[in-house]
Amino acid sequence: MVDFQCGTSYTVKDLQKLIALLRSPTGCPWDREQTHESIRRNLLEEAYETCEAIDTQNPELLREELGDMLTQVLFHAQIEEEAGRFTIDDVADATCKKLIFRHPHIFGDRAAENAEQVMESWDELKRQEKQHTTVAQSMEAVAKSLPANWRAEKVQGKAQKVGFDFPGAKDALDKLQEECDELNTAMSTGTGIVEEAGDILFAAINVLRLLGVDPEDALHASTDKFIRRFAYLEQAAGDKGQALEDLTLDEMEHLYQEGKHKRL
Numbered sequence: 001m002v003d004f005q006c007g008t009s010y011t012v013k014d015l016q017k018l019i020a021l022l023r024s025p026t027g028c029p030w031d032r033e034q035t036h037e038s039i040r041r042n043l044l045e046e047a048y049e050t051c052e053a054i055d056t057q058n059p060e061l062l063r064e065e066l067g068d069m070l071t072q073v074l075f076h077a078q079i080e081e082e083a084g085r086f087t088i089d090d091v092a093d094a095t096c097k098k099l100i101f102r103h104p105h106i107f108g109d110r111a112a113e114n115a116e117q118v119m120e121s122w123d124e125l126k127r128q129e130k131q132h133t134t135v136a137q138s139m140e141a142v143a144k145s146l147p148a149n150w151r152a153e154k155v156q157g158k159a160q161k162v163g164f165d166f167p168g169a170k171d172a173l174d175k176l177q178e179e180c181d182e183l184n185t186a187m188s189t190g191t192g193i194v195e196e197a198g199d200i201l202f203a204a205i206n207v208l209r210l211l212g213v214d215p216e217d218a219l220h221a222s223t224d225k226f227i228r229r230f231a232y233l234e235q236a237a238g239d240k241g242q243a244l245e246d247l248t249l250d251e252m253e254h255l256y257q258e259g260k261h262k263r264l
Helices: 011-023 029-033 040-055 059-083 087-103 115-130 135-140 147-159 169-189 193-211 215-239 249-261
Strands: none
Touching: 011 029, 011 059, 011 087, 029 169, 040 059, 059 087, 087 115, 115 147, 135 147, 147 193, 169 193, 215 249
C-alpha cells in the first residue's frame, strides 16, 4: 500500500513526502538509483528553464519551473537525509541564520540607507563568514561551475572593489585590441593560441562590465541576431531555387548582408 494520500491540492510538505516515497524501497526504481552526480545536470537545466520563464514573463511557466527547481532541491536534500548527514530543515536553518547575519541593518544595529550600502555590507560579512582574508581567496571562491562569462565578470568585479580596474570602457577596449594582436602573433608562431584566445574573451568581458552590459545577455542577443540573418539568407537562396551548399561563400555573404541591411 502506498503511504501517500492523493488529493486535489498539496503543500511543500506533501512534495517532500512524495519525493521520500519515490526514493523508498517501494518507490520508483529510477528515483532510487539517482545520486547528486547523476542529477547534477538536471539542476542546471531546471535553473536555466526557470530563467527562460522569467525572460518571457510567463507566470504560469514560472510557477511550473519553480516547482521543478524545488523538486531538485528537495531531491538532493532527501539523498543527504538518507545518508544521515542533514535534512531539508537543516538547510532552512542554516539559510535563515545566514540571512539574519547578512542583514544587520534589519536584525542588528548597522545602518544601510540604500541598496549599494546593503551590498557593501553583504560582501564584507560574506568574507567574514567564509574567513577570506585576501581578495584572491574571494576570487578563488567564485564557483567554477558558473558560465565562464559570469565567472570572469564576478572575478573582475572583486578586483574593481579594491581599485584594480581600467579607468573606463575605452581603456578596456584598447586592452582588447592588444589581446587580439597577441592572438595574431600566437597564430603565426603556432604557440599559446588557447591562452591568448582566452585573454581575448576575458578582455571583452571587461569592456562589457564597464559598460554595464551583461555578457551572457549580449552574446545571446548576438546569437539570436545571427540566426535571424542566417534564416534570411537561407530563405532568399531557396526563393531563387538554390541550396546553400551550391552557393559560394561570397554569394552567401551577400545574402547575409542583405538581411543585415533589412535590420534583421
